[in-house]
Amino acid sequence: xxxxxxxxxxxxxxxxxxxxxxxxxxxxxxxxxxxxxxxxxxxxxxxxxxxxxxxxxxxxxxxxxxxxxxxxxxxxxxxxxxxxxxxxxxxxxxxxxxxxxxxxxxxxxxxxxxxxxxxxxxxxxxxxxxxxxxxxxxxxxxxxxxxxxxxxx
Numbered sequence: 001x002x003x004x005x006x007x008x009x010x011x012x013x014x015x016x017x018x019x020x021x022x023x024x025x026x027x028x029x030x031x032x033x034x035x036x037x038x039x040x041x042x043x044x045x046x047x048x049x050x051x052x053x054x055x056x057x058x059x060x061x062x063x064x065x066x067x068x069x070x071x072x073x074x075x076x077x078x079x080x081x082x083x084x085x086x087x088x089x090x091x092x093x094x095x096x097x098x099x100x101x102x103x104x105x106x107x108x109x110x111x112x113x114x115x116x117x118x119x120x121x122x123x124x125x126x127x128x129x130x131x132x133x134x135x136x137x138x139x140x141x142x143x144x145x146x147x148x149x150x151x152x153x
Contacts, residue, residue, distance in 0.1 A: 006047045006073050006100070008124050016117025019110060024100040029053075029093040036077065038090045043104050045077035051097035055089045064090060067136065075128050080104035081121075 009017055027046070029035060036042070038058050052071045056064035067089065070076055076099065079087045085104065111118030 006049070008047060008073075008075055008128070011124055012120050013116055016110075016114050016120070019114065020102075020107065020117065020121070023106050023110065024102050027099055027101040029097040029099070031093055031095050033093040033097075035091040035093060036087050038087050040087055042077060042079035042085045042087050044101055045075065045080045045104060045107075046099035046101050048072055048074050048076055049098040049100060051099075052094040053097055054092050054094050056092065057089055068132065069094060075125065078125050078129050081108070081125050 009020060012020065024047075026049075029051075035046075035053065038056075048070055050072055052069055053076055054066045055068045055070065056066050059065050076091060077087070079085060081104075107121075111121055
C-alpha cells in the first residue's frame, strides 16, 4: 500500500482512517477485465489508484451502455454500503487498473464498531453518489432536454 491516502480516505478521522487502510489491499485488473456485474451481490469496493474503469448499464437486446468513466482517486462501487447490497451498474477496466480493494462486510463491521468513522464514511460515499447523480442528470439534459434547457448565462 502506498504512503498517500486517496481523497475519500484522507477525509476520514485519522484513527478510523488508519483502521480502514489496514483492511485495504492493492489489486490490479488487466484491460478488459469485468470487475462486477449489474444485479450481482456487492461484496467489495475499490479506490482507483491508476487507470480507468467504465461503468455501464444493461440494455435489453443491445450492448451495455457506458454511463461514466472513473479514474485515479475515484471510488469504484457504492452499492456495498446500502441494502440490498446489489450492484446498480456493471464495471470494466478500460485500461490496466491498480486499486485499493476493500471487503464490504469488514468495512461495514468497522463502521458499526466506530460510529464516528461510519458516519463520516457514509457522508463521503453519499457525496460521491450525489455528484454522480447530478452528472448523470446533466448528461441526460444535454442528450434529451429541449434546446436552451441548460443554465442561463
